[in-house]
Amino acid sequence: MLVASVRPLYADTDQMGVVNHAVALRWFELARAEWLRRLSYTYREFEETGHMLPVYEVGIRYYKPAYYDQLLSLEAELQISSPVRVIFEYRVRDQKTGTLLLEGTTKHAVTTKHGRPKALSDELRAIMQRGLAEQQTQHAARAQTG
Amino acid sequence: MLVASVRPLYADTDQMGVVNHAVALRWFELARAEWLRRLSYTYREFEETGHMLPVYEVGIRYYKPAYYDQLLSLEAELQISSPVRVIFEYRVRDQKTGTLLLEGTTKHAVTTKHGRPKALSDELRAIMQRGLAEQQTQHAARAQTG
Amino acid sequence: MLVASVRPLYADTDQMGVVNHAVALRWFELARAEWLRRLSYTYREFEETGHMLPVYEVGIRYYKPAYYDQLLSLEAELQISSPVRVIFEYRVRDQKTGTLLLEGTTKHAVTTKHGRPKALSDELRAIMQRGLAEQQTQHAARAQTG
């Protein structure tokens, strides 16, 4: 699910002449924030309910380099949403050609502001379920037209 | 193998009051540079031989938050060195208590400056083998004293 | 001249609960890239002509903190364009209220890829002059309607 577009800055590149691999984690953060915003919800509001989503695991696979000022598509999907954890998957593509540049996963615990485990509130669970449902509708639509 | 110490900067923290998870990739980069420096070799010299080590996979697991100005131990180990790829493992600990905060892996292709596959030269292979041998000596020494 | 909008990421904040002051330099870079793009030109093309614009001076004044996910307006203006240097001014505002959060200046030398002084080519000078002219037209329009 396409959630955002981004162009790497000069500050994101390194002397190999490509975007530094660490920048992927910025894109993932942007992608999950925009995934949530599509549901008319923001991570800021999420925090205001007293929940945090600290990252406890990250995995990234890089296929092609990204370049300065290249127009990139950020895709995010909620993979699993349980009361105590949330898992997102991401894909970053060249926007013109659709070529997959990298993909990854972030796993998040659900905690209080002080880092203690906390179950997602019913309201938040409902929002996440709505996001999952929208993803499935999109997949089904794509499968029919594909 | 302890290779470096580091204290997180204010700029490394985020509004959760802890070090942002993306900073782990800075520490890993620092750790593998210092791993190499222990062998009286630098990544700069590595590049001057016409080799690059672009990252093609990253994995990180976070156990405890790291804090501003906390004295951290960075550990790095070369896990695999083949002519075409190099895999490093890392652990980040609180230096005083030894508590493990996070650990991870980076996998690197061996390429030319233009990103094409290239085998490690004999000289570089010998350096990596020397590093592997030193690690084993250290492990053996620790096992005896342990 | 409004050139871009941006929302700070979590990774941009620090434990003071606001956006870290260093992020201003990312915004300035984004702003001058977009200033150039409005003229149907990109900094990437700029570099392809063999010119670089390394920063030799930076000044920033901070008036109000910026917050996570706050919608910000980035304004950029070319102040001076001589054959050997280029000076940009920036303002960052809250997009809703127009409140000025910070402003700054970056001064750039014009050099070759190897950092040696080089005069702007006639083509690039013409592009910069076109940008200056558009700014003045905008100022004049705003003065009339103001």
Next chain:
Amino acid sequence: MLVASVRPLYADTDQMGVVNHAVALRWFELARAEWLRRLSYTYREFEETGHMLPVYEVGIRYYKPAYYDQLLSLEAELQISSPVRVIFEYRVRDQKTGTLLLEGTTKHAVTTKHGRPKALSDELRAIMQRGLAEQQTQHAARAQTG
């Protein structure tokens, strides 16, 4: 006053093949933290007293590029310490040759955790005065041996 040494990471460089200009602000932050640590005090303790030192002005002048893995000397001096503001000056040099690469200034307000103006406590004022006194002793010593 030399307060720290640092080697730029790959992640600090950009595709110009040099350290990105924004990294100077990381070095300045590191330098003022180490300036304070020399007085057996830390910025963390500083915050624990309920004071913050948000940056309200930054100025940087760049003379020479810094490179990946170059050993750099960070110098910091407290220039002014009043009850309501603190000004630091910095110099970054190549450690081997002493060549000045860049210099800058950061100006800090003294505030509460909520960003409201607050005067430095007597204890903190005494620490800053001790730092100023040590700087003058060093300057005098250097003048005699110079």
